[in-house]
Amino acid sequence: MKLYEYMAKGVLASYGVPVPAGRVADSPEAAAGAAGEFGPVAVKAQVLVGGRGKAGGIRLAETPEQAREAAAAILGMNLKGYTVEKVYVEQKLAIERELYLSIAIDAAAKKPLVIASAHGGMNIEDVPEKDIVRQHIPIRWGLMPFHTRELARRLGLTGDLARQFGDMVLKLFTVFRRTDAELVEVNPLAVCRDAAAPGGLRLVAADARLNVDDDALFRHPDLPRTVEASPVERRVRELGLAYVELEGDIAVMANGAGITMATLDVLQHYGGRPMNFLDAGGGAAAEPMAKALEVLVSTGPKVIFVNIFGGITRCDEVARAILAARDAVGIPMPLVVRLVGTNEEEGVRLLADQGIQAFRSMDEAARRAVSLAGGPAATGVGGGGAGGFHAGDAAGGSGAGGRW
Numbered sequence: 001m002k003l004y005e006y007m008a009k010g011v012l013a014s015y016g017v018p019v020p021a022g023r024v025a026d027s028p029e030a031a032a033g034a035a036g037e038f039g040p041v042a043v044k045a046q047v048l049v050g051g052r053g054k055a056g057g058i059r060l061a062e063t064p065e066q067a068r069e070a071a072a073a074i075l076g077m078n079l080k081g082y083t084v085e086k087v088y089v090e091q092k093l094a095i096e097r098e099l100y101l102s103i104a105i106d107a108a109a110k111k112p113l114v115i116a117s118a119h120g121g122m123n124i125e126d127v128p129e130k131d132i133v134r135q136h137i138p139i140r141w142g143l144m145p146f147h148t149r150e151l152a153r154r155l156g157l158t159g160d161l162a163r164q165f166g167d168m169v170l171k172l173f174t175v176f177r178r179t180d181a182e183l184v185e186v187n188p189l190a191v192c193r194d195a196a197a198p199g200g201l202r203l204v205a206a207d208a209r210l211n212v213d214d215d216a217l218f219r220h221p222d223l224p225r226t227v228e229a230s231p232v233e234r235r236v237r238e239l240g241l242a243y244v245e246l247e248g249d250i251a252v253m254a255n256g257a258g259i260t261m262a263t264l265d266v267l268q269h270y271g272g273r274p275m276n277f278l279d280a281g282g283g284a285a286a287e288p289m290a291k292a293l294e295v296l297v298s299t300g301p302k303v304i305f306v307n308i309f310g311g312i313t314r315c316d317e318v319a320r321a322i323l324a325a326r327d328a329v330g331i332p333m334p335l336v337v338r339l340v341g342t343n344e345e346e347g348v349r350l351l352a353d354q355g356i357q358a359f360r361s362m363d364e365a366a367r368r369a370v371s372l373a374g375g376p377a378a379t380g381v382g383g384g385g386a387g388g389f390h391a392g393d394a395a396g397g398s399g400a401g402g403r404w
Contacts, residue, residue: 001212002048006088007224008210012186015175017168018204022090031071032064034089042090043070047082048228050209053122055079060092093206098188099155100124101169102209103137103176105183112137112176114147114169118155120188143173160199161191168203179223180216185209235295239288241280248273250373251301253292255280255313263307266362272370275301280313289321294329303334305369307362310341317343319350326354334372338365 003011009019021038024046025031035041045057052058057079061067067089077084100120106113114135119127133154137143148166152158157165168189176184190206212223227234236243242257246264250272254260257279264274278296280289296304308318318339325331339347339358348358359365370376 001214001217001226002228003210003212003224003226004046004048004086004088005044005208006046006086007226008208009205011179011210011223012172012175012184012205012208015171015178017171017175017186018202019208020091020093020204020206022088024086025071025089026075026086028068028072028075031087031089032068035061035064035067038089038091040092041067042092043067043074044088044090045074045077045079045084046086046088047079047084048226049080049082052079057084093190093204094193095188095190095206096193096201097191098206099165099191099203100127100187101165101172101189102183102185102187103169103172103181104185106136109136111139112143112173114143114151114173116151116155116169118157124187137173142177143170145170160197161201161203164198164203168205175210179210179220180213181210182213183209183211232295232299236278236292239291241278241288241292243279243292244277246274246276248275249302250369251275251278251296251299251304252307253278253280253289253296253304254307255309255318259307259309263305263362263366266366267305267370270367270370271376272366272373273375275299280308286317286320286324289318290324290328293321293325293331297325297329297331297333301333302373303336303369304331305336305338305365307338307365308341310339310344310347313341314343315339315341315347316350317347319347322351322356323354334369336365336369336372338362 006022006024013019023034025034031043040062043059043061045052047057057074057077059070059074061070071087074084074087098121100117102115104113104115114137116133117127117131119131133151135147135151145166148169151169152162152165172184172186175181186205186208188206190204191201192204193200194202212220230245233243233245250267252260252263252274254263260277260279264277267274278292280292306318306322308315322337337351337356337358340360351358
């Protein structure tokens, strides 16, 4: 689960991490009110993606009127597919320089990993590898002060700034460990002028990201909740199925993450554009599968491609789901079905009795789906005409893409 910036900063602040004063606003007037309290501010779009600054989602304002104008420009903006519904109005910082700091899970090493750089900010992805410092954290001992001193040394930090940095890393690791986080990131970690701070400089988390392991959320009822999903994604997930929206025009339903990804790949191989990832799972029943098909129909694809290799999932259950969806909402667009596996003959018979044949080859079925969507794939691989239900050669072999 990803948290919005203002939520992440609230969590970090509760562990003693310095953050700027700020307030969430959902209207230009509320943003102007916050600016009247804080003085010069940064008005920041609240979306669950990065790259806001380059996309125009962060604007500086010196006066309440400028903050109102900035919020009016940002609210409702589409940033990488997300509509901005809230902004975070945050006190402007006097930044001397920007660092980068994060703690994440290194899946290969099976350990937490601290990543830091003396060059943070908007273009962190362009920082050369030689300027990035990495330090694994031992699972048995955790992060120790000598680790943080070594990190500061490798970044070239000295004196009071090095001590502040070490304290910041320890606090972020506490957040990481206690919230079951997958990622805690501060970018930029701002070095700010502050006459009251030791050495006249202090470190402040100018931005923050916090991603929490979904499977651990039951242990953290105090954490805020977010839902990173479109309305369609939420509808399908409520059925207990895995669904991700894409940007193509061929709707896909398959059973199992591996075969679903392979289906997307083979469609793209033949020039098609998948519209979604829908994994019906290893043993989905007819009713949720039928409802998922109804959702796919509602998205208005050019073609629906159902690709089933029946193991736990029974082909006759898939056939019943297709027929139930047709009876419930109709399927006005072309439908391509590939059906192989458990109770295959019964599934093929149920469809055939209703005038629907099924491909036995994933390769042929994918080419047919792409062709019907107007893609470059070769036509003439069997099946129906330009409308309604389309089928392949029921006796066709496995072909080049064959049996999964």
